[in-house]
Amino acid sequence: MAKESRLHIPRPTARPGDEPDFSYLNLSPAGAVDKPGTDARVREIEHLSTGLIRVLDDDHSAKGPWNPNMEPADLQIALRWMLLNRVFDERMWQIQRQGRISFYMEALGEEAVSIGQAMALRHGDMCFPSYRNQGLYMYRGVKLVDMMCQCLSNTRDMCQGRQLPIMYHSKSGNVFSISGNLGTQYPHAVGWAMASAIKGEDHVAASWVGDGTTAEADFHHALTFAAVYQAPVILNVVNNQWAISTFQGTAGGERRPFAARGLGLGIPGLRVDGNDLLAIYSATLWAADRARRGGGPALIELVTYRGGAHSTSDDPSKYRPKHEWTDFPLGDPVERLKQHLISEGHWSDAKHEALTEELKSEVLAAWKEAQKYGTMTEGPWLDPATMFDDVYADPPKRLESQRRRMLETQRMNGDGGQG
């Protein structure tokens, strides 16, 4: 390579030590984007993928055609769930740092996504989440203590110790299992939606990936199948700007928004303020209505920011400015909804403070209860022999003999059966 490289290398606008620079984000004020009918043709609404659907303006008022005019009581409910998500994450992060669970991922700064979208969907609609969608499980009725027991791999763990912390599932809540591999759930959502259509039902499916995952082939498989069969599915891209150290430009976001990824296939795209609960709720309701009436899939990009580290194994100070989140022009979703409610006279700092304390107590109580079912260091313990269950519906004989062999090792050594 004697000559100089001519390859284009995307670079983030700021690295550690630099001033945060979000000039690359195309922003517009609340109300700037029109709201077409749900029967609009894709070619008429391509601009929705490049604008920014917002309801909550910088002055915290709600405005524009996308304003869902939610009841104050519903907004207070939304605020409560978002705050619960945050308080829960704070506690679990702390618990991981104390070495009491092996791993955790927080949704800091992205709480409006799960809560706003969960509120816009019906219970019969199926959710195929990514690993930062814990809010979906909470909203769909999974108890905090059960989520904690999963993270503890204890005797009440829904995964019976088989999965890393946060890899929840809820059959009764219609929320699918988190895999741990990226984007694999996207085609599942499309297939579920195709089945809904085949069965003549009006349930829709929704799935979530991050901006980074849009590079995975499964993302493109999902879009193709969704478009070909006009599946009733809402495909969400949570653009939080960072995938571990991979910034959204390396994911392919430098020239066109992620919301526009489906246009070539005829899938309408909605680019939405991902820190604006009202806009998220409204856009999701629009996409769900469209899908339910047979209008096919929609792709929603939620523009937000990953406020924390990727996971407890990550150190973002190595690759991005420390205070980037506080400089993010779309702010903090919890704070924005809180300020909106206050400005409308339906909330106050005192109430917010009281709610926060109440939720902290709720989370603490759940944590106290969860530990009764076992921790990493204290019993009661899950029975290791259960690790051989559920590999098959109809297990081959060798699994039974391996189970016996493991139990013999356990008996011979009189302990947990360390290999």
Added chain:
Amino acid sequence: MAQMNMIEAIRSAHDIVMDRDPNVVVLGEDVGYFGGVFRCTDGLQRKYGEHRVIDAPIAEGGIIGAAIGMGVNGLRPVAEIQFADYIYPGFDQIVSELARLRYRTCGEFFSPVTIRTPCGGGIRGGQTHSQSPEGIFTHVSGIKVVMPSNPYDAKGLLISAIESDDPVVFFEPKRIYNGPFDGDPDKPAVSWSSHPKGEVPEGYYTVPLGEAEVARSGSELTIVTYGTLVHVAVAAAELTGVDAEVIDVRSLSPLDVTTLADSVKKTGRCLIAHEATRFSGYGAELAATLQKECFYYLEAPIGRVGGWDTPYPHAFEWQYFPGQRRMAAGIRRVMEAE
């Protein structure tokens, strides 16, 4: 000589090869600015630039597919797949393309890609950060498969892999990145600094592909293994008091049958061990080969120890992981058999 852990040894191998050959490029998720989630490529982008140490989109199929194309166009790509558990989206590119390109074009086209990927358990990584899929790749004709068990071999084998005109899948047992691990999680972690294989030359050297090594000499039984389990096997030999010879396969494909068979012929007994699930595992190939080569020398059926045939369970890591006790039980079974 320098003291290096496996991460530093791997980084050093990259550095040496990149310095010697301007066609060597590195690509993968988080490998550039950040230096890799396990720090194996830390500092390389600062030294060799963004055009040779390339941060890739999160698309394993894309990374491997693009690496193949780069290799066809004269570069020598080293692709990192962040965890072996994430390699499957790239499987088609490896099996149908990378492995067969030379064959289907009668040698006109080839792509000398090295795919590095951390594998194995022992870090509480659950089923998506603990797998040992080497047997899936040794089954594919046209690729070489390597798994070092120590820093010295890691550097020497990686340089050989990168310089090889054949594609290589290079598995790095992540549990032993920072120190050898004998299978007992209750013992304090040990660093490579007290291990002879933590002594690594700073300059260029190679460990050839296709050569196994005797990790412990013995006379009563041969344990054929690789990766983390080399250390477990050595510990289990001490535990049982059986004078076992431990062979570190290192290069799974091509396989050094001679070194393995010579040892088994000497001891007359053989135990094969790997972390991967046992059924249809790489150990089955080893057992078939060794029984053919050593049939008249064997005093007992060849034994196998492996991971149980289940997905890797998060909470039961130490019941699942074939540690010293399972290895010792395996040794006793082979010793007691007539």
